[in-house]
Amino acid sequence: MSQRSEDRVSAFLPLPLPVFHMLLALSEGERHGYFLKREILRRTGGKLNLGSGALYGSIGRMLEQGLIEESGDRPDPHLDDQRRRYYRITALGRRVAQAEAVRLQKLVRLAEGSLGIPELA
Amino acid sequence: MPDPRRFYRLLLRLYPARFREEFESPLEGQFADDYRDTAGRAARAAFWLHALRDLAVSIPRELLHELVQDLRYAARTYRRRALAAALALASLSLAIGATTGVFSVVNALLLRALPFREPDRLVQLANFDRFAIEVSQRSKFYGWRGQARYWQDAAAYHSSQMNLMRGGQAVRVNVTQTSASFFTALGTEMQTGRGFAADEDVPGADVVAVIGYGAWQQLFGGDPRILGATIRVSGSPLTVVGVAPPGFDYPGKTAIWAPTYFDRDRLRTSNAHQSVGAFGRLAPGTNLPRAAAMYQAELQRQDPRAFRKDPAYRPRLISLQEQLAGSARQASLVLLAMGAFVLLIACAGVAQLLLSRITERAPELAIRAALGASRARLVQQLITESVALTLAAAAAGMVVAHWACRLAATVQPSSLLSTQRYTVLDWRVLVFAGALAVLSGLVFGVLPAVLIGRTLRTHAGASSGAVRMRGALLALQTALAVVLVAGALSMGGAFLKLAGTDLGLRTRNVATLTVSLDGTREEPDAQARQYYQQALDRLRAVPGVESAGAADYLPLVSTATYGYALVLDSGEKAGGVPMVVSTGYFAATGTSLVAGRDFTEADGAGSPHVAIVNEEYARATRAGGGIVGHKISSPFAPPDDKPFTIVGVVRNTRFSPASEVESQFYFPVAQTVPSFATFVVRVRGNPEGMLPALRDALRQVDTQVPVYEVMTLDGRLRERLARPRFYTTAILFFSGFATLLAITGAYGAASYSIARRTHELGVRLAVGATAQGLRGMLLRQCTLPVAAGMLAGVAAAGALGRFLQHLVSSVQATNLAICAAAALALAIAVAAAVWNATGRILRMDPATVLRAE
Numbered sequence: 001m002s003q004r005s006e007d008r009v010s011a012f013l014p015l016p017l018p019v020f021h022m023l024l025a026l027s028e029g030e031r032h033g034y035f036l037k038r039e040i041l042r043r044t045g046g047k048l049n050l051g052s053g054a055l056y057g058s059i060g061r062m063l064e065q066g067l068i069e070e071s072g073d074r075p076d077p078h079l080d081d082q083r084r085r086y087y088r089i090t091a092l093g094r095r096v097a098q099a100e101a102v103r104l105q106k107l108v109r110l111a112e113g114s115l116g117i118p119e120l121a
Numbered sequence: 122m123p124d125p126r127r128f129y130r131l132l133l134r135l136y137p138a139r140f141r142e143e144f145e146s147p148l149e150g151q152f153a154d155d156y157r158d159t160a161g162r163a164a165r166a167a168f169w170l171h172a173l174r175d176l177a178v179s180i181p182r183e184l185l186h187e188l189v190q191d192l193r194y195a196a197r198t199y200r201r202r203a204l205a206a207a208l209a210l211a212s213l214s215l216a217i218g219a220t221t222g223v224f225s226v227v228n229a230l231l232l233r234a235l236p237f238r239e240p241d242r243l244v245q246l247a248n249f250d251r252f253a254i255e256v257s258q259r260s261k262f263y264g265w266r267g268q269a270r271y272w273q274d275a276a277a278y279h280s281s282q283m284n285l286m287r288g289g290q291a292v293r294v295n296v297t298q299t300s301a302s303f304f305t306a307l308g309t310e311m312q313t314g315r316g317f318a319a320d321e322d323v324p325g326a327d328v329v330a331v332i333g334y335g336a337w338q339q340l341f342g343g344d345p346r347i348l349g350a351t352i353r354v355s356g357s358p359l360t361v362v363g364v365a366p367p368g369f370d371y372p373g374k375t376a377i378w379a380p381t382y383f384d385r386d387r388l389r390t391s392n393a394h395q396s397v398g399a400f401g402r403l404a405p406g407t408n409l410p411r412a413a414a415m416y417q418a419e420l421q422r423q424d425p426r427a428f429r430k431d432p433a434y435r436p437r438l439i440s441l442q443e444q445l446a447g448s449a450r451q452a453s454l455v456l457l458a459m460g461a462f463v464l465l466i467a468c469a470g471v472a473q474l475l476l477s478r479i480t481e482r483a484p485e486l487a488i489r490a491a492l493g494a495s496r497a498r499l500v501q502q503l504i505t506e507s508v509a510l511t512l513a514a515a516a517a518g519m520v521v522a523h524w525a526c527r528l529a530a531t532v533q534p535s536s537l538l539s540t541q542r543y544t545v546l547d548w549r550v551l552v553f554a555g556a557l558a559v560l561s562g563l564v565f566g567v568l569p570a571v572l573i574g575r576t577l578r579t580h581a582g583a584s585s586g587a588v589r590m591r592g593a594l595l596a597l598q599t600a601l602a603v604v605l606v607a608g609a610l611s612m613g614g615a616f617l618k619l620a621g622t623d624l625g626l627r628t629r630n631v632a633t634l635t636v637s638l639d640g641t642r643e644e645p646d647a648q649a650r651q652y653y654q655q656a657l658d659r660l661r662a663v664p665g666v667e668s669a670g671a672a673d674y675l676p677l678v679s680t681a682t683y684g685y686a687l688v689l690d691s692g693e694k695a696g697g698v699p700m701v702v703s704t705g706y707f708a709a710t711g712t713s714l715v716a717g718r719d720f721t722e723a724d725g726a727g728s729p730h731v732a733i734v735n736e737e738y739a740r741a742t743r744a745g746g747g748i749v750g751h752k753i754s755s756p757f758a759p760p761d762d763k764p765f766t767i768v769g770v771v772r773n774t775r776f777s778p779a780s781e782v783e784s785q786f787y788f789p790v791a792q793t794v795p796s797f798a799t800f801v802v803r804v805r806g807n808p809e810g811m812l813p814a815l816r817d818a819l820r821q822v823d824t825q826v827p828v829y830e831v832m833t834l835d836g837r838l839r840e841r842l843a844r845p846r847f848y849t850t851a852i853l854f855f856s857g858f859a860t861l862l863a864i865t866g867a868y869g870a871a872s873y874s875i876a877r878r879t880h881e882l883g884v885r886l887a888v889g890a891t892a893q894g895l896r897g898m899l900l901r902q903c904t905l906p907v908a909a910g911m912l913a914g915v916a917a918a919g920a921l922g923r924f925l926q927h928l929v930s931s932v933q934a935t936n937l938a939i940c941a942a943a944a945l946a947l948a949i950a951v952a953a954a955v956w957n958a959t960g961r962i963l964r965m966d967p968a969t970v971l972r973a974e
Contacts, residue, residue: 032147033144033147033151034147034150034151034154037151049171051171051172051174051175051176051178051179052147052148052151052152052172052175053136053148053175053176053178053179053180053183054175054178054179056140056143056144056147056148056179057140057179057182057183057186059144060140060143060144060183061186084147084150085147
């Protein structure tokens with residue numbers, strides 16, 4: 001990876017929590033906004049309940065930043081609400097999410113070294 | 122309960138356009154799904170709470186986000202068209218600045234509250250001097266105040282300059298003699314001490330006085346022992362009982378108030394600067410129109426003749442604020458209108474700029490529309506662009522406004538200096554500038570935005586609509602420019618005429634100095650006669666002095682305020698203005714003697730009474746050149762009064778450039794001794810440098826006599842012309858600016874039209890049209906809206922011309938010839954601009970043009 005694209009990726013860090021969650025969810029496949037909202041709620045155990053406005057505000061910014069893009073493909077119309085828009089993660093988005101994960105990992109290691117983290121039950 | 126989804130959809134409208142376009146339907150969908158899944162009253166309430174909190178956070182964030190994006194985009198587009206944008210910005214800042222500057226003056230004069238208690242209940246009796254005679258006695262005045270039900274209180278005053286003695290030296294101060302009700306009617310509390318008691322204006326009572334805060338500080342060093350102290354004004358002792366609050370100097374920079382309005386002979390006032398007035402405080406439950414009607418009815422009963430007079434001199438009630446604003450009020454309002462005109466022209470220019478952006482981007486817009494870009498989004502972008510431009514212009518315009526305020530303060534000072542200061546730092550002014558900017562940004566951003574709808578509907582580009590709108594904007598610019606240019610031509614003409622008026626005096630190399638003997642040891646006739654003689658001798662002895670004289674009412678110093686008729690021994694009589702002058706006066710002012718002789722030292726107290734008249738009196742009495750040797754007398758003179766023998770005739774002089782030539786009679790100082798005079802000293806070289814020496818020479822005669830208003834006659838003339846010059850410069854500036862904008866507008870329209878029709882022009886050239894022919898065609902097409910605008914402009918200029926008389930009174934209502942001249946001048950300029958812009962056609966090669974397509 002060139003230095004420039006490295007810089008470009010690190011400019012996004014640290015990622016806001018909802019953005020990181022959305023990128024993680026999208027790395028598993030194309031999703032629509034409502035799914036993302038539900039998924040984040042599930043993954044955080046109900047702690048991160050994004051409002052619709054906040055959700056689409058983040059989506060809008062991620063689209064502008066090129067972290068995600070709108071997907072033209074639609075699943076079977078019978079299963080789908082026409083109003084829904086589907087998004088997929090871009091290569092940049094994937095790299096940014098990875099970089100964030102590495103950053104968090106380093107942070108966790110640092111914490112382990114100095115505090116010692118109790119085993120999760 | 123209304124459909125919750127409908128309510129939510131309404132809330133979504135608060136989002137900015139781009140966000141809504143992208144996410145409105147998924148947001149609606151999600152809301153509908155979540156709402157369906159939420160059951161129970163408490164859960165629904167929590168759901169709403171969550172949704173509303175989300176909107177409250179996210180809407181402002183998205184608005185800000187899109188605003189920043191739109192602004193960045195606007196900055197980029199403006200940078201691409203830097204010259205056009207700079208012109209638009211400059212024209213808008215000047216226009217908004219000038220308009221805001223004038224508004225600051227209007228604000229200070231008409232909107233800001235006067236420094237009195239409940240100032241909107243204070244009413245001035247305009248043209249009071251006529252009615253003043255009716256109520257000149259104390260009992261009559263208070264009788265009238267008590268019986269007129271519309272008054273809660275009323276006061277009368279009489280202002281003039283007087284000598285205040287300070288340690289052997291006299292200073293000139295403004296003294297207002299009032300009725301005792303003055304301060305109570307205004308509702309003014311003293312800084313220290315008290316105002317006047319109700320019976321302190323009874324003639325013959327011991328005279329008390331209130332001193333102004335500024336005078337107390339400057340003349341008495343703020344000494345608290347001033348209360349109870351005795352000061353001498355015009356030779357009379359006054360006991361100071363109070364000090365007025367800081368900044369209070371009503372009326373007209375008064376330094377001392379004394380309750381001697383009904384005791385006129387108590388304080389000697391003999392100079393030219395006098396004004397008499399009255400005001401009242403409206404009774405609770407009445408208003409100005411009702412009070413005015415009652416006052417009129419009352420006057421009608423008392424003196425029906427008063428109403429047959431010129432309405433301008435009719436006694437009537439006006440608000441005190443209006444009276445204090447005086448002539449500056451009308452002038453400022455006219456200038457405000459002019460500023461608004463220029464602003465409109467500048468805004469039309471900005472609209473042109475935005476329009477050409479739309480046309481340039483028509484293909485792109487059509488594609489985006491086909492791809493589903495909403496109109497709202499494009500409109501939002503355009504309006505952001507224009508409002509950003511106008512707001513930036515308003516910010517820059519505040520500098521212009523500040524400068525305009527300072528200029529206005531020097532030529533058109535307000536009557537209450539301390540509280541009516543012209544400033545842009547006032548919330549009303551700032552709101553005005555902001556509103557002006559936003560409004561013009563909105564109006565002229567929306568206009569081109571309207572076209573977008575058509576562009577998107579027809580997918581064919583905004584061409585025809587844009588052409589029509591450009592034509593309309595150009596016509597508007599032209600019409601307003603014609604009005605302003607026609608106004609400038611009339612004003613310029615009137616001003617030049619005014620400045621070139623023959624005053625009958627040679628004002629160059631003349632110094633003037635005024636003295637007043639009131640209350641000094643020189644006041645008695647014998648002493649005064651001697652004083653003037655010594656003063657003249659001293660002045661003439663100053664090196665560099667050619668001649669010196671003195672007069673009581675010197676032209677350019679005072680205005681001819683009174684006059685009377687004198688009867689010639691032939692029986693003819695003519696009204697005129699009397700003046701008392703010394704020997705050497707005519708030589709010093711450069712007024713030439715037409716017949717007979719000047720006054721000499723021999724025309725003393727005991728010698729036969731003599732007079733000099735001017736040519737106008739000789740003409741009016743049909744005596745002509747043979748008038749010398751005839752006798753004149755006053756029709757009211759007692760029979761044993763000896764008539765005056767006319768010994769000479771001098772040229773006509775005017776009291777000011779704007780005044781008419783009037784009959785004048787001159788009497789020698791030694792025979793009619795005035796208690797004040799202005800010395801006129803003609804010197805070799807620049808009189809400015811000699812003023813201190815001349816002042817010292819006069820002071821040496823008697824240090825008790827104050828010497829004031831020491832300035833050159835040229836300086837006085839400049840002062841007289843300052844206001845008309847300012848107004849003329851202002852409108853010349855406005856009109857020149859408007860012309861420039863109209864010309865650039867026409868140039869822009871022409872080059873735009875060529876750019877748009879390059880292909881068509883290429884085809885025409887290819888099939889044999891000549892370049893000159895095409896230029897002619899374009900010229901005709903571009904000048905059509907200009908011509909339409911001119912017609913409208915000429916009509917408007919004719920209708921608006923009479924308002925200019927509020928600026929320079931000698932202005933003639935704009936006539937058709939002037940309007941036509943303005944229109945013609947503008948037409949030539951516009952045609953030249955268009956012709957210049959179409960020069961590109963000459964270099965057009967049809968082959969290249971068509972190949973490019």
